[in-house]
Amino acid sequence: MADTKWKKATFAGGCFWCMVSPFEEQPGIQRIISGYTGGHKENPTYEEVCSNTTGHLEAVEITYDPTVFPYEKLLDLFWAQIDPTDPGGQFHDRGESYQTAIFYHDEEQKALAEKSKEALEKSGRFQKPIVTEIRKASTFYPAEDYHQDYHKKNPLHYKMYRKGSGREDFIKQNWGDMQ
Template identity: 80%
Template structure:
């Protein structure tokens, strides 16, 4: 991967179904995988993660070309997909496994993530504190196949879920997209 100049970025933004499509549609993105990270259970299943006993968050791991789509742009897009002030989950989905985090893979990503979080906090866009965690990347476990590219496999259900969860309206209201 590094021979081709590709890098990894990992973000937890609540339900991973809703985090794939926005990144997958960008130039320079070579893949987006739904999965679990940050916990203590090896090879967790969706059912196990939902019990809130594994410590894992639902996340996406993105393979990207930084020459085409820099990490700073990934961070901007990430912030535009979440409510960074919600410590209890995201939208309709509640619990630790649905909380937000940026998992940095190196010191440069860590610094850029810290800078972007600070910039968002100082922007005045949100009245409450930004609670999204910045954590060192750990083992990423891909989710079951039926979760991968859910927006393509089940477009109607995905659209209804994205709208029904409150995510789509929040993004439109806060970011105008």
């Protein structure tokens, strides 16, 4: 384990609470942090990000072992958590901070992300265009402690939120074969 070359992957998929558990259950995932990235405000707060004035998106930063769980598999799992055709947010969460994006950390990730987006476009899974952006990773600001591992700290509220937001039904309907 000492020789592991850990890498980072950063994904914005709407509410960051919903982006943690699908990844943490996978082999080779060391750590997942909920936070904010892509904007211009240093050290933003949740309230500032939700005001849609910081340019930041809610995101997760994943530390992973690419020899155990390759980046391509992370991308496949990311796509299966979102509606990649919605430019205005995700499900009932609307606004800039809930938009989807893949933040690449190196040129290999950029090329793989572009390839996976193109494959999804060509797959015919969706009638509308794929609008998820592929952007260069920038400073990642961890969210407040109460947002970290929210699904474990507040399991009932989290389950009600996933269902009530429409995310759970959308995933089952559009990605059931990927789960």
